[in-house]
Amino acid sequence: MTRGDFGPSSNFIRDIIEEDLRTGRYGGRVHTRFPPEPNGYLHIGHAKSICLNFGLAADYGGQCNLRFDDTNPTKEEVEYVESIKEDVRWLGFDWGDREFYASDYFEQLYQYAVQLIKAGKAYVCDLSADEIREYRGTLTEPGKESPYRDRSIEENLDLFERMRAGEFEEGSRVLRAKIDMASPNVVMRDPVMYRIIRATHHRTGDKWCIYPMYDFAHCLSDSIEGITHSICTLEFENNRALYDWFLDRLGVYHPQQIEFARLNLSHTVLSKRKLRRLVEEGYVDGWDDPRMPTIAGIRRRGYTPEAIRDFCERIGVAKANSIVDIALLEHCLRDDLNKRAPRVMAVLRPLRLVIDNYPEGQVEWFDAVNNPEDPGMGTRKLPFSRVLYVEREDFREDPPRKWFRLAPGREVRLKHAYLVTCMRVVKDERTGEVVELHCTYDPATRGGEAPDGRKVRGALHWVSAAHALDAEVRLYDRLFVKADPEDVPEGQDFTVNLNPNSLEVLTGCKVEPSLAEARPGDRYQFLRLGYFCVDPDSADGRLVFNRTVGLRDTWAKIERSLEKKGG
Ligand code: ATP
Ligand code: MG
Numbered sequence: 312m313t314r315g316d317f318g319p320s321s322n323f324i325r326d327i328i329e330e331d332l333r334t335g336r337y338g339g340r341v342h343t344r345f346p347p348e349p350n351g352y353l354h355i356g357h358a359k360s361i362c363l364n365f366g367l368a369a370d371y372g373g374q375c376n377l378r379f380d381d382t383n384p385t386k387e388e389v390e391y392v393e394s395i396k397e398d399v400r401w402l403g404f405d406w407g408d409r410e411f412y413a414s415d416y417f418e419q420l421y422q423y424a425v426q427l428i429k430a431g432k433a434y435v436c437d438l439s440a441d442e443i444r445e446y447r448g449t450l451t452e453p454g455k456e457s458p459y460r461d462r463s464i465e466e467n468l469d470l471f472e473r474m475r476a477g478e479f480e481e482g483s484r485v486l487r488a489k490i491d492m493a494s495p496n497v498v499m500r501d502p503v504m505y506r507i508i509r510a511t512h513h514r515t516g517d518k519w520c521i522y523p524m525y526d527f528a529h530c531l532s533d534s535i536e537g538i539t540h541s542i543c544t545l546e547f548e549n550n551r552a553l554y555d556w557f558l559d560r561l562g563v564y565h566p567q568q569i570e571f572a573r574l575n576l577s578h579t580v581l582s583k584r585k586l587r588r589l590v591e592e593g594y595v596d597g598w599d600d601p602r603m604p605t606i607a608g609i610r611r612r613g614y615t616p617e618a619i620r621d622f623c624e625r626i627g628v629a630k631a632n633s634i635v636d637i638a639l640l641e642h643c644l645r646d647d648l649n650k651r652a653p654r655v656m657a658v659l660r661p662l663r664l665v666i667d668n669y670p671e672g673q674v675e676w677f678d679a680v681n682n683p684e685d686p687g688m689g690t691r692k693l694p695f696s697r698v699l700y701v702e703r704e705d706f707r708e709d710p711p712r713k714w715f716r717l718a719p720g721r722e723v724r725l726k727h728a729y730l731v732t733c734m735r736v737v738k739d740e741r742t743g744e745v746v747e748l749h750c751t752y753d754p755a756t757r758g759g760e761a762p763d764g765r766k767v768r769g770a771l772h773w774v775s776a777a778h779a780l781d782a783e784v785r786l787y788d789r790l791f792v793k794a795d796p797e798d799v800p801e802g803q804d805f806t807v808n809l810n811p812n813s814l815e816v817l818t819g820c821k822v823e824p825s826l827a828e829a830r831p832g833d834r835y836q837f838l839r840l841g842y843f844c845v846d847p848d849s850a851d852g853r854l855v856f857n858r859t860v861g862l863r864d865t866w867a868k869i870e871r872s873l874e875k876k877g878g
Contacts, residue, residue, distance in 0.1 A: 322628040337539040341373030349391035351583030352598040362623035365404040377406035384512035398606035435470040454492035530554040538566040544573040577794040613844025613859030618647040642866035657822040657837040661700035698776040715769035723769040730756040779821035782854040
């Protein structure tokens, strides 16, 4: 495991770049790009690609473009363009004035296609989509040549121009590269370059009714922008031959494509198509639902960009696909929040606690440290009074062995305040439920220390009933019950593995009064409970918190056991 602390760790892509810099292959330039298709919101897998592309450019004094790969008008929307820009910016990266769109190159791409037709390297084909698929062959059988493959250059030029002019129906004709129907690489069997789509494009409107395919548009967009290292995920390994073929046949500037393993994360899906299903079929409350692995979702959940960048650095870049445990992402998050999140007291499931010997009407204000990890974060005032709320879970009428919290006759420390002893329990006569605890406090223990040094092991969080604010708290759990959501019985899909308990909403929670200042996006550690973030639903005195992550770090445990094994 590599550590962010020691600066960027080397990887095979850095090795390639450093070799290219040494040999002067691109005149000492490093120019990368992040090329999202605006057909959905970005997810944590995209964050890996963003950190990699922008990170490499920054480390080698180069540049990184943001390029929208907007070649399919049926699936793309302005909403997605805007969200992508917001997310990249939030992650901490800046594309300067280099915001590009593949659609800006449509005219030039059309001219390149004409050039290939003139060179006898492309032809208009009238086979249907199904026929093209049939003719393509399989991994073990060669394909069959299209009957339209040997059209004359003149006829191809004429038909292609008329395709552009809108003379033909959608699906009736395509432009194909003339390569090799017997190629062992199926990608090279006369791939489609252009298809007819009658849809309004979010940027070019109705100007075009033919649209370039990814493989044709992508390499040429890279070339036009002077990209040096075109980094993509492993699924495109076979497409590299085609990437090179187009650029070589056209004789234009030639970047190099480098593939790396995409991020897969346990307990979640990372595919825009599947994430869109979760949104559209109402399994979640939108792209920014805090349970979603989208950047918008984890931002709302309370993740920090620093934690995500640290995670991307730690997982590194490799050539082999693997699944990263989501516990590692949570570990990076805790690491960061531990440093920056102020501690506050909040009671999620309140139980009234009355201190019988504390003067009625008296209020003491204790100084509480905001973050023991960072004295610079100062202190705040915390009110204490006769009636408090404590966590229902911190009381047991009939405690098990080694119980150090409240129980009849037991003394505990109320953090920052006093030692109190539980004297009496009030129950609901009908249900038998405990509704109130009566305690006495020891006035000699102000600040929470006993002058006689007597041992009190339990330290509880609490809030003053008269001063506390009401809050709603949303607790999240993993979105999927299985580490691999795709592991499903025959004939079913990943939605059967959705966790029915991924969201629990608690109302009537009580939080300390300093949180009156809290604003959407602010992050806190609720003492003993975890990290929480103010949700944008908070408004007009209504306070809503999302639990970002609990305190228990399962990854640190895994790491320690690996270290012990010398792993
Ligand atoms: P999805 O599979 O989620 O639909 P995509 O590849 O279709 O993703 P694009 O918008 O084309 O989405 O992706 C933009 C860039 O992000 C591409 O360079 C792609 O390789 C990269 N990318 C997408 N998913 C991941 C991932 N899980 N890990 C690393 N990089 C990714
Ligand atoms: Mg893609």
